Amino acid sequence: MQSLQKQKGLTAISILVILIVAGFLVYVGIKITPVYIDHYAIKSTLQTVKNEPLAARKSKRDIRDMITKRLYINNIRHVNRDHIKIERAGKTTKINIAYEERRHIAFNLAVVMTFAESVELSAN
Secondary structure, eight states: OOOTTTOOSOOHHHHHHHHHHHHHHHHHHHHHHHHHHHHHHHHHHHHHHHHSTTGGGSOHHHHHHHHHHHHHHTTOOSOOGGGEEEEEETTEEEEEEEEEEEEEEETTEEEEEEEEEEEEEEOO
């Protein structure tokens, strides 16, 4: 028999455990990546509204319609008009989009992700 000091390497069970954990992490990554891609699209939509000339002078309804149309074009259906809050203070308009996304993983296990983005428009 060889001594324990010369025996090195992984057993079949430890390799299997590593593969199961790695597979689970890849599976979770595949499930949540589209949510973050959608969030990036929401952030870019807010930036395009911010960069639009005279956006701060539009009515709240027009701003909300502009945002929802752009989100619809980007195929983002889980953010609706109720998630968009618009507040005016003087010459500035603040737009907040806050929403929560749930993704089912397995059995009774789910991942909950909360997002909140805001942008300020200033009338020139």
